[in-house]
Amino acid sequence: MRQQDMHNPNGERLQKILAHAGVASRRAAEELIAEGRVEVNGQVIRQLGIRVDPTQVSIHVDGMPVQLDQSKLTVAVYKEPGVVSTMHDDQGRRTLAEYIQDRPERLFHVGRLDIDTEGLILLTNDGELAHRLTHPSYEIPKTYIARVEGTVTRGLGKVLEKGITLEDGPIHVDKFVLREAQRKNSIIEVTLHSGRNRIVRRMMEEVGHPVMELVRTQFGNIQVGHLKPGRYRQIAGSELGALMHMVGM
Template identity: 55%
Template sequence: MNDLVSDSRGEGERLQKVLAAAGVASRRVCEQYIAEGRVAVNGEIVTEPGRRVDASVDQVAVDGVAIQLDVSKRYVMLNKPVGVVSSMADDRGKRDLREFTADYEERLFNVGRLDADTSGLLILTNDGDLAQVLAHPSFGVEKTYIATVQGVVYPAALKKLREGFDLEDGPIRADKARLVGEASQGRGTPDRSIVEITLHSGRNRIVRRMLDAVGHPVIELVRRQFGPLHLGTLASGRTRDLGKLELGQLLTLARTPRESTDIHPSADTQD
């Protein structure tokens, strides 16, 4: 996204007007922010309210948090249920994402994918630039999952997840892995565990493959976090618009250059 910038000092609209239209604050307060040196345009601190910007290409941040100037863009969080494929049109007749986007005026599409057996946080948007950056495996967005697995997970398995090992498509390791709890199908001895695992890999079904490799096949998998976004109490099958702070954090993440340490990224992956 960093190549979509321009020097628009002589064109566009006044900075304070664009900020106010984006919902940052009133125009007068935005002028104060600018005068205090809290606003940056394309990485450059601006202290003159008369600066003009082009909302379609210029990148603006307030207090280091990115602002979306294009008010036509929409960002929605979905708690995807199990059994729904991450597609806007499934040719096999399975449930797809259209049932969750039908009530929105904008043409929304998903950022990345979750496989049909995985539930949890999925972003829907009409911002193609953002989606392309965040979904590309080389960007390496950190994601956190809660997995219910077979068997009792001991510290040695968690250590192996964190230190890494080889899969058929190359080495892999979790950024974090911890035991959340244990459970049983009946009232007897625990026969399953709940594990929280965080990683930035975009490789296909990677969480399931990692846990299977340490002897604990996944029974249920939920993505709870994507970058700075948390699923929170959003019910399964429900959607909500991102708040301004969430959107700012997401845009800031997308505009921050970074390199993934994933060894073998794939351009078409699902967790």
């Protein structure tokens, strides 16, 4: 499709669409277009005046997709310990739903954290995104910081990167960092792409260093950052585009 064929006089200006999608301010979006970093339906657009129908085109910035469907919402939540990873609990326990009471959208959790684990969990109403993020074939990395019992040696990292065997099969970490080692407990950081139930806790139990505290700090490219326990923030713009790109959307 030629650039003039994409132009829809009844559509929205491209820079306005990018601003509404959270990619950048309108002025910064104009610079992105002028620099040739924006594609519409696979074609680089440099013309600032072009108008397109966001429901009829696909837009990429720096090769990353832009979510144009304003009804789709993805948020990052900092789950506190004692909260179950569900939107409703028959036992009356605290759930993720309490964090998003101000949102009208019906959101679903992407994967789970066990009740004692705190940190980052994603909620979304984008069913395809949720499915891909939890599907083993996409191998989305997740990073955890754990306080574990005992003195961890640096050699344990090599053991876990090589892999160990649990009752439900072999498992290995993608990255291991020993942050602090003391006589009674140590602090480690592990990155792995497995979504198996309580996998970090079971893995550390197996190697003789049971987990005392566990926090998930990153899911894919999404980092917990300065997000406070019990709060959430919306994922949009280039951050959401990079997440979608990781799962081929």
